[in-house]
Amino acid sequence: MSEIKEGALATARARVSRTQVVLLAGVVTSALFWALAAATLALGALVGLDWWVGLTSQVRVLLRPFAAFIGAAAAVVVAWRGRGARSPERVALWIEEAAPRLRYALVTVLEGRFAAAAPRLEEEVAAVSWWRPLVRAALRATLVPAAALALGVLALAALPRGAVERVGAPRPGDALLRPGPRGGPADPLSPLVATVVSPAYARLAPVTLEDPDQIAALAGSAVRIEGRGDARRLHGRLGADTPASGPGGGRIGGDTLTFAAGGGRWRAGFVMPAEPAALVLTAEGRERVVVLAPQPDSVPVVTLSAPARDTIFRAATGVLPLAAEARDDIGLDAAWFELIVSAGEGETFTFRTAVVHRTAAGGARALALRATLRLDSLGLAPGNIVHLRAVAADGNTVAGPGKGVSETRTLRIARVGEYDSIALEGAPPLFADTSLLSQRMLLMLAEALEARRPRMERPPFVDESRRIASDQARLRRRVGDVIFMRLGGAPQGEEGEGEGERRGGLSPEELLRAADSVTTMTMGEALDFAGGESPVVAVNRPLLEAYNAMWDAGRELEIGEPGRAIPHMRAALEAIQRARNAVRVYLRGRAAPLVVDVARVRLAGSREGAGGGRRAPRPALTLARGRLLSRFRTALPLLAARDPAAVDSLLLLRVDALGGAPAAAAALGEAIAALRAGRDATAPLVRARRALEAEPLRGGPLAAWEGGW
Amino acid sequence: MLLLAALLWGSLAPAPRARGRSAVRVGGGLGAALDAWTAAPPADTLMLLADTVPVARLLARLAALRRAGTAVTWADGGVPATAIALERVADPEGGVRALVAAPPGTRIVLADPFGAMDTLRPAAGGASALLASGESEVRAAVGAQSVEAGAPESLALRHLVVLGRAGWESKFTIAALEERGWTVDARLAVAPGIEVVQGTPAALDTARTAAVVVLDSLPAADGARVAAFALSGGGLVLSPSGARTPALAALAPARQGPEIRAATLAFASASPRRALSFFPLQLRGDALPLEARDGRVAAAARRAGAGRVVEVGYEETWRWRLGGGTEAPEAHRAWWAAVVASAAYRPVTGRGAGSAPGRAGDGDPVRGAGADLSRAAPRAAIFGALGAPAPAGAPTPTPPRPRVPSGLAAGIVLALLLVEWGSRRLRGAP
């Protein structure tokens, strides 16, 4: 009996358990289907909403998770409502409800309180089948949400693909996916998508802008604009005053802007100009203005931290630490130290340039340069000057690499004797160079004359030769003047024709003898000051050589033999060159400034052929700002009248203000953004006005005189 | 109970009739009062108690009542003596000079349709301000009283002629004026018979030339031509050297004293010309000082014939442009523009906007430019419309005070009594 009871109870329990499993499966399936259906329907509704009102990408990014949340919520609700399936008692009660013939026998059996009646109750339970209601319940729990899911799927399928994609996989630039109004051609001016690809050197990711009022990008960036509709209806131009070039094309930055069409869209590309400009797109009498605001690429900023100051070295030995820092807004390409070594003085200088420690920066925005410089390796001589600076280049391949340089440090190697008690310093020679150049010219004239000799008659040939001889004589006298000056005498110039006059302690004859004695010496032979020779002769030996050679050349030229004069002239030229290279020392200190006797020479010169000429007026500077202000004032009433052209006017105004009135341009940008967003733009407009308009000048009390005071 | 009885009596008794004279305040229901006067005059005389001037429309109605035979008088309750006038400045960059009359100690708020512009503190009868823009009307508020003036008439600017020797002052003065927008004709002497010329500086005529700027002493013939131009209505600006031209010395507003060295070495933004040396000007009897430095006149003006002559004591203003702060070039331009504007011949080309009180109509607020007058000089307008105010000692009726209707007050008191009675009954209180 007991076994029977247990067995009967187990049978009823087993049937209930099996029913419970079916019901649980139904609940789970239903929850799943309802979740999918709710998510799909919600997604469809959101797609429709986006299609209708055009949600922003920031909002659209949230729609998919929102739909998932709706689905999950639906699943939770269904699961909660079906939570009774977890309890056998609740399942039994559900069975009792579905099969009233049980008359609570099943519940009673499961309850186990009436064991005596169990077999009979078991029989009653066994006699009742609840298969049909169970199947109906399972089907109802599955088919209804499945139908809802199908409805949702159908709704999504029925929606335009682009609309679904905007919500399903939102991305920058998908404004073009939003279907346009039905029953008419797409508006080519809206929406507009711009993709900016910065120059490769900038290493910036492409940026996509939807419906931009302004495209700000590095100059030289490739800009691609895209819109919907027929490209043939579209015109484009740069700036407000540039006429459209015709359907399908326009001009921008001097290049033709070509519109390509395909897939119901138009596309165009251009390079971001170097100056602010307005891209004006026109279709069917309507305009769309986009401000092109190029962003400049700044040159690197370089700071030389070591050596910290200009220095004079006693000797060109040792190691010099070099340190510099470079920074750039985009990225550095390389940095290095640059040296210029100047050697020489007076009129003769030689220069060497060198680059030290060139370092590739690889696009880094900051770089520290560290190096050492061995002064010995530069082969510096006393008096040499090293100009040292740090240089950094960015990677700008559009406008050429921008080079930033540091301040220059000057390192000088002291001259011999510079630290002696009497400081001496080189100073430029006065007249020797003129002599040198004139001698070069005379030599060329003599050579040219000699070359023409076979084709010339003797008399004109001699005349020409004597003219050169005359010039040679004048030059020789100038060289003589230089020698005299160094002895303390004043230069006599060309007016000092009387060579019989004693100058500088030497007569011309003595000078010539000195020159003779010098030129008969072996080059490099030590001068004998003890022999009574004047120091001026010793110091000016090259010039004396030149003087002597000029004398000889002049004599040959005088007799019409330029061919024989040429070697002497070359010798004179070579001697003058040596004179230029000779080390000269003067007492340190600035020469007393020459005071011109202005009154004496006033209007003494011939003004033949002189005239004052005409002056051309300067352009007005401040009217540009006035024009901007006037345009601003014109746009304000349009704003008050809510005319859409007002924003376009402000956009064009902003283009022109970007160059000369950046504060106004910034305020206008804020105002335009506020107007586009439907916000109050009063504050930025007031700031724009303040930036464009000079503040009132307070004139104090009422003056009795009208006008500007 | 007595109070209740009094209130009930007051609410039921008929209102006392005005006896001969009724008063109304500006802003205290003047429009409604005028409506009532139009329908049925409650008294013989309407007295306006004015601390501000009514708007033009109401002032016109008052004037109409007066003309229709109603005795309308007004009591001056402190209507501020306020007026505004705008004049266009002879400056290519535009600009308007706003002259606002206001009592000392008040505050003037200048505004235009685009917003507030500046605040002025009047002294000695008023204040003036140079406004950068003058394309719209300007409003000045002095306390509760507002005055308005429309955009002034436009000017036709002629050329400027600059005469002098080649030098830094001439170069940078011409540059400043041209950068400001003036068209400059110039003749700069370089050597005998050799001049640098721009435009046609020889044509001195008010049909073509607004002003002549003389930077150096001129030959006698040129001086005579310039003097004739000034006397015929043209403007003349004289530098210290220019004023030494014999023919022009007679027109100059002042004689020059010995040169005074710069007071400072650096050009301060607030007083940059203190870093310039100058020749102090000793004014002639009919001359007016325009600029002073340390108690000495540095610029002066006078009328000469039909023209205006301005003399400046500075000879090397170019140092300011070159050596001043970042604002120096702009300030140098503005200063020279002000100098020239103070002398330049200014022919009016546009129609009169009626902003100046003296030109605006005959004082009748109903006709002609009366409305403009009312806006630009309201105190003058109320005198024009209603005549002189009642003497200060004359009795003035007290205007009706706003009060709670006595019937309503009686009702409230009655309701409160009922509440009190009910409360006592409910509490069983005696």
Next chain:
Amino acid sequence: MSGFVFATAQYESGDWDSAPLVPANIIDTIARYTQLEVMPTGVAVPLGSAELFRYPFVFLTGHLPVRLNETERANLRTFASRGGLLFVDDHNHDVDGAFHRTCTEEITRTVGPLVDLPNDHPLYSAFFRFENGPPTTTHELNGWGDNLVHKHLLAVLRDGRISVLYSNKDYSSEWGYHPESKRLYSVDNTRFAVNVIVYALTR
């Protein structure tokens, strides 16, 4: 009026005083041909000092590299923007020389790009007429320096006006003699300086 003062730019690097006779010679020339007020001596003005703004015309020359410091650059930029004229002469007469390379780099960086000044520019008719542009110097003719006869001067222009006039012709040598020697020349070779000064004073 204090008159025209011939100012020589004194810069930190280089031999700014390499042409000490040029100022007196030009002052003499100005007085000789014009009635402009001119101070009888020149001055040296440091590019890095505020003194620069007392002299709207400044002459700069030298042989050595020109490396300006930030103060000098800022001053020069302001000087040019306010209407000053800087006349630079390469005393090396050498387009490959250190002076030319460094100085043109500094000018370009500080004031603006140097362009060829056309030979019909008003500078060449500001007083004397130079039909063929800048007068040739003997240094060019004799092949000194870069062996070139330069056809143009260079200039930085602002609104068509010269802010910086740059010469490779070595006028520093050509004009570097005592003014008393001028009478020895049949044609005064400093006449072009009058044009430069008159241009600076009037344009």
